[in-house]
Amino acid sequence: MTSSEGRRKRALVIGCGIAGPVVALYLKKAGFDPVVHERRAADAADDGGSFNLAPNGLSVLRTLGLADKVVAIGQATERTEFLNHRGRRLALLSESTVLLHRGELHRLLVAEVEAQGIPTTFGHEVTEVETTDDGVRVRFGDGTEDHGDLLVGADGIRSRVRHAVVKGLPQPRYTEMIDSGGVGYLPGLKADGTMRMTFGLKGFFGYQVLPDGHVFWFQNYHQADEPSRHRLRGIPNAVWREHLMEMHQGDRSPIVDIIASTDEIDRYLLFDAPTLSRWHTDRIVLLGDAAHAMGPHTGQGASMALEDAIVLARSLRDATSIPAAFADYERVRRPRVDHVIEQTRHNGNSKAAPGPIGRVVRDLVLPVFLKAGVKKGAALYTHRIPW
Ligand SMILES: Cc1cc2nc3c(=O)[nH]c(=O)nc-3n(C[C@H](O)[C@H](O)[C@H](O)COP(=O)(O)OP(=O)(O)OC[C@H]3O[C@@H](n4cnc5c(N)ncnc54)[C@H](O)[C@@H]3O)c2cc1C
The missing domain is CATH 3.30.9.30 (D-Amino Acid Oxidase; Chain A, domain 2)
Structure with a gap:
């Protein structure tokens, strides 16, 4: 998809967390000119500890040739065991995931984006987003601006871009x-x-x-x-x-x-972020936590952000217009994301500690639910998205 003058379309990507750099890499592959703007300073201290990346998320990085590099900076979690407070095993998930330090993953992704020649600015917080006749304009906290043919909001759970897509939203x-x-x-x-x-x-x-x-x-x-x-x-x-x-x-x-x-x-x-009635306008689209933050209870938030990234770029590569691509992306992604959110809420509820009687019931009931949950979790892991 090129502009009427035959130039590659300029995609503003807001946020350089997990979804942002990866969607920028895929957009470049799809024939767009991405530019990434991130609020954090380039030398900001690491924040966010570690997290587990599931195989479905890792496979999105594999298509970019990054999976081995990511595995090399992490630790393999070969299985996950669920136990009661006395140490009795309630269930076992024998699928492998990768335990990653968030700061190290960020550094790896930023290095890759820069190696691909994708312009990236740090310390650039988007404060306003506005649709113009021929694209989108963003304004930053320091008073500067940028303009693109389309804008991708990958700015996390407290997304600023989200408010340009759906007005009057409640806070998370x-x-x-x-x-x-x-x-x-x-x-x-x-x-x-x-x-x-x-x-x-x-x-x-x-x-x-x-x-x-x-x-x-x-x-x-x-x-x-x-x-x-x-x-x-x-x-x-x-x-x-x-x-x-x-x-x-x-x-x-x-x-x-x-x-x-x-x-x-x-x-x-x-x-929990509010459920959005839509994820896009004609020029602006949301992905990752900006579209559907879901909490950590299935260990799928980062993988959903990565799956969004490949599907969005693929839709933009194949569609005849930006609005058609955004509609296709949301149509493909919504059912899967809704399913994972439902499972995440269910898992979160099971973590609340009951009283002594509730505990006995929980120890009896939980293995059954956990085994079903483990099966569902394993099914999420096998999802693969071709480029
Ligand atoms: C405690 C905890 C544990 C978790 N554990 C797991 C786990 O084990 N496995 C898993 O898969 N998921 C886990 N998650 C979820 C996962 O962290 C998120 O789903 C994932 O980070 C989403 O990626 P993202 O790129 O959409 O957003 P983020 O990673 O939040 O990135 C958003 C980026 O946008 C930037 N930004 C924000 N506002 C602006 C602005 N106005 N202008 C410019 N830049 C901006 C931010 O600085 C940030 O760099 C966990 C979440 C939490 C809270």
């Missing part, structure tokens, strides 16, 4: 869950490529021992009242550590020891 909703995570150090534990997830008495705890004795972990617990993000982050590490250790006192070892061995503990409030 707090899901009454707090996530904590960190990297401890317990050299006595054996690294066996297993992510162990425990339904504890008061919270949900996942960990994987790494070959060098470090232990990646995360924790979720239910809290109805929404604390301010500022207040949550201001709580000293020692106080937060004690709080989590106390919560897991009655759970199987080595959960408390892992928390005790961790210096810095990240904390996040978990949010």
Whole structure:
């Protein structure tokens, strides 16, 4: 698809998280001229800890020749085991995923975008988006502007671009869950490529021992009242550590020891984004968390963002007009994303800690649900999108 003067169409990509750089790489492959604008400074400190990338997401990177590089900077999670608070196995997911440090993945993707000659600016926060007669204009916090034939909003759960697609949207909703995570150090534990997830008495705890004795972990617990993000982050590490250790006192070892061995503990409030009536206008389109943030409970948010990226670029490559491409992209992606969101909410609800009687019921019922969930999870993993 070229402009009436025969030049390649200019695509503004807002956000250089996970979806942004990957859609830029695919857009270039599809014959567009992408340019990426990111709010973060180029040398900003890493934020966001680690996460697991599922095989369906990894396969999107494989088509770009990036899968081996990504695997090389991560750790294989060969299986995921679900346990009750006493350590009894409730279910086993024997599919392999990759545990990645978010900052390292960002650096790899940015290096690839730059190596492909795609212009990328940092410290450029989009504050306004406006459709013009011949395209889209964005304005940045520093007063500068840019103009393109189309605009891709890959700017995450608190997307600014989203408001140019659907007016009057509510803010993302707090899901009454707090996530904590960190990297401890317990050299006595054996690294066996297993992510162990425990339904504890008061919270949900996942960990994987790494070959060098470090232990990646995360924790979720239910809290109805929404604390301010500022207040949550201001709580000293020692106080937060004690709080989590106390919560897991009655759970199987080595959960408390892992928390005790961790210096810095990240904390996040978990949010659900509002369901959008549409993901695009004639010139502007959303993908990844900007279109459908879903929380971490199926480990599919990043993979959905990557799947969006390849489908969007493929639709733009094949369609006769930008609006037709955007409509095709949304038609293909919506059913799959809706299905994953439903599963994510279901998994999130099962993490809430019940009382003593509820716990007995949960231990009886959960293996059945988990086994069904594991089957559904494995089915999500096998999805492949041809270029
Ligand atoms: C605690 C937690 C754990 C998770 N664990 C997993 C997991 O294990 N597996 C998994 O698959 N998913 C996980 N997820 C979900 C996953 O992180 C997201 O789905 C994924 O990051 C979405 O990618 P994205 O590119 O759409 O958005 P993001 O990664 O959020 O990137 C958005 C980018 O846009 C930039 N930006 C924002 N606003 C502007 C603006 N106005 N102008 C310019 N730039 C802007 C941001 O700085 C950022 O770089 C987890 C999420 C959370 C919160």
